[in-house]
Amino acid sequence: MSPEEVAGQVLLARYPGTDPAAAAAALTAHHLAGLVLFSENVASVDQVAATGSALQAAQAESGRDWPAAFAVDNEGGLVQRLGAAAGPWTSFPTFMSAGAADDPAVTSAAAEAMALELRASGLNYDFAPDADVTVGPADVTIGMRAASSDPERAARAVTAATAGFTAGGVISSVKHFPGHGSLTVDSHQGLPVQGASAAELAARDLVPFERAVDAGAPTVMMGHIAVEAWDPGVPASVSPEAYRVLREDLGFTGVAITDGLDMGALTQTWSSAEIAVLALQAGADLLLGPVDVPAAHAGIVAALADGSLGRDRVDEAAGRVIALMRWQAAIAADAQAVTTADVGSAAPASLALSAAAITQVAGQCGRALAGDTIHVRGGSRADWDGFVAAAEAAGLDVVALEQPADTDVRLLTGATPSGSADVAVLLDEPWLLTETDAPTRLAVYGRTAQAFEAVAAVLTGAAPAPGTLPVEVSGLPATVC
Known part of the structure; x- marks a missing residue:
């Protein structure tokens, strides 16, 4: 490859609008490894699929016989570009559902x-x-995006999810190395500093990454986190020591991708060109979302020309990316064949995950928790509508507040975290369960249609609450069931 081509092969960029032709043009303009889809790039299923087809056609026209990367942030919960809010895609609950279920198969x-x-x-x-x-509560950024506060339980969820993505023919990326869940600064805004010792990190934050690497995780996303025990003041995404720990101590041989290079932890200090070169020098293979893609690309080419960035290092990075994409083509060929008609087909799997996660921490277990008629308070209007629809479908009669009812149900959320009721149904972080005195309390870990269906089944006694709290909540048991 020419310097311009190899520089592009380590860049994964955002693109404007919803026009597939414009996306393809963005791919070829700087020989990019691929593009990242955000909400503003979504108009319909057919349009998104057409964009994917346009990218692969442009990739083939460029003479590359491996797929272009077409990537997305789709964790479940709040971080879900392709869910029910965007079209017919299935919404999934937060990943903390996987920790609460603690069921690798589900x-x-x-x-x-x-x-x-x-x-x-x-x-x-x-x-x-x-x-x-x-x-737990001190975690201002990750919260329910994490599976658990228990490293081993989180590791089980992460390795199971990684295996599932591979079985579905899609590349996964465990994140945010070396762990963002114990930090109190959001790296979108500033630089979080991890003050734990190397031994403490190895015993807690690194455990899910190590297990995922052992299980064959294809990519690891490097967080913008300064680890004092490794490289004081330097974000892991541009720290040679962080990449050394990942490669040598954990044994990772796949693609190391940075978190978004448009985040404040980096952009407050360096330009797009400087960030791109620093990350590659440190050991990154794929650079995600520079603010200024042309400048990042030009910076890499210039660094190759003046020798500040070795061609062998960039070839290593690009080679790993190409190998990754060839691997993706192979696992996709082995996976179930799909068409756009399959979009929306994942609802049963989403329901199964939520049903396995529902956790009861107070009240009598093993019976109906609500009478035939209920009042419903709390939550947003969308929460109320979703819960009521599921409750009514399950046979419960939701009556106006001025009418008598058998059971008062209160939806607890971060915005409405407290209040009395017969039954409290928590949709957000489980530590909010201490904000109510309700004699019966349930944690749901999400607000999808399937999550509401799962909790309605528990309220009527049609299903158990098999989950356990994946984080310790002072004064509450992990489950009463």
Whole structure:
């Protein structure tokens, strides 16, 4: 490859609008490895699939016989570009559902079902699962994106999800190395500093990454986190020591991709060109989302020309990316064949994950928790509508507040975290369960149609609440069931 071609092969960029031709032009303009889809790039299933087809056609026309990467952030919960809000795609609950269920088969099946819908839409790379270990209320950034505060439980969820994505023919990416769940600064805004010792990191934050690497994770996303025990003041994404730990201590041989290079932890200090070169010098293979893609590309070419960036290092990075994409083509060929008609087919897997996660921490277990008529308070209007639809479908009669009812149900969320009721149904972080005095309390870990269906089945006594709290909540048991 020419310097311009090899420089592009280590870049994964955003693109404007919803026109497939414009996306293809963005790919070829700087010989990019691929593109990343965001919400503003979505108009319909057919349009997203057409964009994927346009990218692969442009890739072939350039003479490359491996797929272009077409990537997306689709974890479930709040981080889900392709869910029910965007069209007919299936929404999934937060990844903490996998920690609460602690059932590798259910978690793997959910990830595979998500992967099949993504691949049916023309995508081949998902920035999931989240391998962070949350510390609970002090975790201001990750929260329910993490599976658990228990490293081993988080590791089980991460390895199961990684296997599911592979079975569905989609590249996965465990993130955010070396772990963002114990930090109190959001790397979108500034530079988080990890003050734990190397031994403490190895015993907590690194455990899910190590297990995922051992299980064959194809990519690891490097977080913009300064680890004092490794490289003080330097974000891991541009720290040679962080890449050394990943490669040598954990034994990772796949593609190391950076977190978004447009995030404040980096852009407050360096330009797009400087960030791109620093990351490659440190050991990154794939650079995600520079603010200024032409400048990042030109910076790499210039660094190759003046010798500040060795051609062998960039060839190593590009070679890994090409090998990754050839591998994706192989696993997709072995996976279930899909078309756009398969978008929306993952609802049963989403329901199974939520049903396995529902956790009861107070009240009598093993019976109906609500009478035939209920009041419903709390939550947003969308929460209320979704819950009521599921409750009524399950045979419950939701009556106006001025009418008598058998059971008062309150939806608890981050915005409405407290209140009295007969039954409290928590949709957000499980530590909010202490904000109510309700005698019966349930944690749901999401607000999808399937999550509401699962909790309605528990309320009527048609299904158990098999989950356990994946984080410790002071004063509450992991489950009463």
